[in-house]
Amino acid sequence: MKNKPIDKFKCSWLESNPKFTKNSLLIKNYQVMQKWEDDYMKELASVVTLKGGDVLEVGFGLGISAGYIQNSRRVHRHTIIEAHPQVVKYAISLFNKQLRSGRMNILQGFWEDILLYFKDKQFDGILFDTSPITKEKLFFHYFPFFKEAHRLLKKGEIGV
Numbered sequence: 245m246k247n248k249p250i251d252k253f254k255c256s257w258l259e260s261n262p263k264f265t266k267n268s269l270l271i272k273n274y275q276v277m278q279k280w281e282d283d284y285m286k287e288l289a290s291v292v293t294l295k296g297g298d299v300l301e302v303g304f305g306l307g308i309s310a311g312y313i314q315n316s317r318r319v320h321r322h323t324i325i326e327a328h329p330q331v332v333k334y335a336i337s338l339f340n341k342q343l344r345s346g347r348m349n350i351l352q353g354f355w356e357d358i359l360l361y362f363k364d365k366q367f368d369g370i371l372f373d374t375s376p377i378t379k380e381k382l383f384f385h386y387f388p389f390f391k392e393a394h395r396l397l398k399k400g401e402i403g404v
């Protein structure tokens with residue numbers, strides 16, 4: 245199946261230089277992630293790893309939740325989808341060992357384009373934490389994901 249052509253705004257977002265500071269990640273001067281969210285990420289990771297198995301994470305950010313998911317021994321495979329190429333680079337620098345061992349996989353792209361390659365009922369847990377890339381999508385960017393989460397989660401499993 246062909247992916248949709250990429251729009252201008254997405255292009256300039258992808259070409260922008262994210263700013264990684266000690267406590268935050270900014271993309272196009274927009275606060276995407278902050279270190280103070282650590283406890284919240286820990287909580288989300290503890291819920292999404294309850295059943296172990298195959299976990300999908302959408303949006304890498306600073307990799308805080310990714311680190312907690314990796315800490316769970318119950319998880320066999322942890323797949324991450326991240327759209328921004330420089331955030332992917334950052335992820336590779338942080339989790340080189342886990343990526344080499346295959347305990348973590350990272351797919352570069354927008355989830356809207358990548359999810360169609362996944363089978364139904366593939367995951368035991370899904371953590372969705374992306375940031376809107378336009379102001380218009382501020383409160384709605386996650387709505388279309390619900391249907392996909394329902395398709396991808398094994399029956400009765402966990403999405404946060």
Ligand SMILES: C[S@@+](CC[C@H](N)C(=O)[O-])C[C@H]1O[C@@H](n2cnc3c(N)ncnc32)[C@H](O)[C@@H]1O
Pocket residue numbers: 271276277285302303304305306307308309310325326327328331353354355356373374375376377
């Ligand atoms: C809030 S951060 C994720 C924070 C992460 N949970 C952590 O603990 O650091 C959101 C991430 O989603 C990515 N993102 C935004 N839109 C996306 C999309 N449509 N598909 C995949 N990744 C996306 C951003 O580049 C950013 O890295």
